[in-house]
Amino acid sequence: MTKPIVAIVGRPNVGKSTFFNRLIGERRAIVEDLPGTTRDRLYGDTFWNGREFTVVDTAGVLFGGEDPNLPEAEIARRTRAQAEHAIAEADAIIFIVDGRDGLTAADSDVADVLRTTSKPVVLAVNKCDSQERMLDAVEFYALNLGEPIPMSAFHGLGTGDVLDRLTEYLPPKTFTQEEERHLRIAIVGRPNVGKSSLLNRLLGQERSVVSSIPGTTRDPIDTTITYHGEPITLIDTAGIRRAGKIERGIEKYSVLRTLRAIERCDVALLLIDATEGVTAQDTHIAGMVVEAKKGLILVVNKWDAIEKDSHTYYAFQDQVREAFKFADYAPIVFVSALTGQRVSHLLDYAREVYVQRQKRVPTSELNNFLREVMLQQPPMAVKKGAHLRLYYAVQPQTEPPVFLFFANDGELVHWSYARYLENRLRERYGFQGTPIVIVFRSRERKEER
Secondary structure, X not given: OOOOEEEEEOOOOOOHHXXXXXXXXXXXXXXXXXXXXXXXXXXXXXXXXXXXXXXXXXXXXXXXXXXXXXXXXXXXXXXXXXXXXXXXXOOEEEEEEEOOOOOOHHHHXXXXXXXXXXXXXXXXXXXXXXXXXXXXXXXXXXXOOOOOEEOEOOOOEOHHHHHHHHXXXXXXXXXXXXXXXXXXXXXXXXXXXXXXXXHHXXXXXXXXXXXXXXXXXXXXXXXXXXXXXXXXXXXXXXXXXXHHHOOOOHHHHHHXXXXXXXXXXXXXXXXXXXXXXOOHHHHHHHHHHHXXXXXXXXXXXXXXXXXXXXXXXXXXXXXXXXXXHHHOOOOEEEOEOOOOEOOHHHXXXXXXXXXXXXXXXXXXXXXXXXXXXXXXXXXXXXXXOOOOOEEEEEEEEOOOOXXXXXXXXXXXXXXHHHHHHHHHHHHHHOOOOOOOEEEEEEHHHHXXX
């Protein structure tokens, strides 16, 4: 199921980021600490009323690092552009205005754009932290965008009312039919690392425009091919730049499109430019793939442009492994989209990762495995002297593989023991290229239910 995208729009300093942080900070479905990743928190998954959706802080996308003391006309122009792009990319929009400042010309300018769209808009009047300001929120009826909902993102007042209205507007849940299921591969990476060239090489034709100008590809492009009698969908995506390097305009919203492409895929091919080496933004994108729990293959492109000796391959491989320690299960493939060197192997690697994501370990076999590894290394507790026991394990889910371990107290398990179990699972069963989710649960808590 594809999660809807909700964009938060409005002029600067109305509290968009505060509202965004409240959503992903307090109602985030899964929180993980992935050492070695750098992620700009411009987006996040959250849920309300049983609906999960991706929320995007457009203030971070469009105004990060800019001078807040801009002339009103310039603010109006930029907020209008922000609203136009949000309309194009989002499934629903939360338009935030400032209840302290009252109605401004910039608010009206954004409202003019939002009224032209068929996308649902929720009008939220922020900073209404008193009864008087809540009553004054009726002023924003003049925007002709429906009922203004007073709230205070900082104090959390009224935010539930905003989300209640939002979930009424979200598109219905849609599920891919089982008979339509097949491997979907997203080609992701920074601009100008050769994504479109790789797609064209895989297809054997000029499917995407290839240019030396970074950012040529703006939309994810889906192409379905048949490989060894099986359908495979290839998704080419716009490159993601470091936040400070993203220029004004539609390119900023290519980030949203790439997020959607990652969510839709089963396996992501992350391209790394061999001539530039691994960058922080490469690890940032890998973190997005890992957080989405998708399969990952690290593809070092432009390998033909590197001067090599007998040590070059191993030195570069070590560099990649060190940078992506948080995804050490991902295969590394050295290719040249220009010459076609080893490109033919990529689909085979992706198919294998796809198979690994669907692997299920029988419960009896999994518990025999658990007894063996506990004999080799007894469970470690976070509290010194605490008594920790693991009773049994099950695998309730695939794509990605999820393993549930029942203990006398699941909160006592040390993170390093979870890592130990993951390493042993990979040694025994493979799971190459796919994240593994390990969950510990207290058996007593389950029995109470």
